[in-house]
Amino acid sequence: MAVASSKTIVTIAGAAAITAFPPATYGKVVPYSQRQLLLHDPRQPYRLHTDREIPELRxxxxxxxxxxxxxxxxxxxxxxxxxxxPSPPCLNGREFIGKVIASEVDQRCKLQPGEWVLAVSTDYRDFRKSAFQEYAIVCCYNAIRIPKHVDPFKVAPMGVAFVAAGLSLGVCLGVTFTKGPKKREFNLLENARWYPEDVPDDIAEEVFDALAPCYQAQPGEWLLVYGASTVTAQIVIQLAKIGGLKVAGVADLGKHRQLLQSLGTDILIDRSDLDQAKRDIKRLIPGSLRFAIDTVGPETAAWCQQVLAERTSSRYCSPGKETPTNPPPVDPTTRGGGSKLSHLVAMTGCLEKLNLNV
Known part of the structure; x- marks a missing residue:
């Protein structure tokens, strides 16, 4: 990922000055119009437009x-x-940093005008929330306050990675976190299942059928992360540790050993020799290994799948004893089920061959 400054784009374009509204309630002059970077058709360059509307608050x-x-x-x-x-012309960009200048929220939203926020757009069909413009909308629950001691421009590329990491752990693997000063339990998968009407059809099977409660990742279990030095994986590691998991990270240790150690990675595996990496994992994790996240590609995801599949026999307990490693029988026709013991999250590509144990 990279960071682009909207001010740089404006300087290069050399566009005309924009007429402004009178000062807003918060002392910020909000313009009548703005510049946007639009994509009119695939395989065409982006085009800078002036005199575009400011997004409307809801x-x-x-x-x-x-x-x-x-x-x-x-x-x-x-x-x-x-x-x-969606239908062209399209306005792209999924994450941005900036200052809050107006809002239409209730008292539960603690963000104040003038504060720096990291904004994440999880709805690419709503161009109001796209990043390639000077003024953009973000839902209050998708805005993250940037602490005053943190350089906002170092935060800009983290939004999409944070969402991907959170969904991978919370929904795909069922990791339970805590929330608020009282550390109350926060089960993202359970929350998603409360509102079936809001779950898109293309992910309904993953939300409702892939993971029964007794299969969810439990504190103390191991998570294998391939591509552990990527931005998304770095966040995965930190969130997994917060959720009580132990993490084995696979990466180029010649370059990233110190970084991964600083993040709290429990076991470091060098990717230079994947056969040796398998042996190292077997030696260092003698018990159960049910979960893996790959952030690199189909080939490495297939390797993770193989590692999990080879550990199948180590996960069974005596019949009738229901544990995270020995779940009860599940009717696959019933929603809320989930019949697979091991779970792999492949972020960057589909596997050509699937293993029935994963």
């Missing part, structure tokens, strides 16, 4: 003056290959 929204943008692979893949593009 209840629960914050209006943010964009100062920096986190760039993701989808930003060029959508342009080059036409991936996940």
């Amino acid at each position: 209840f629960g929204d914050l209006l943010v003056e964009v100062h920096g943008i986190g760039l993701n692979p989808i930003d060029w893949k959508s342009a080059d290959f036409g991936l996940v593009l």
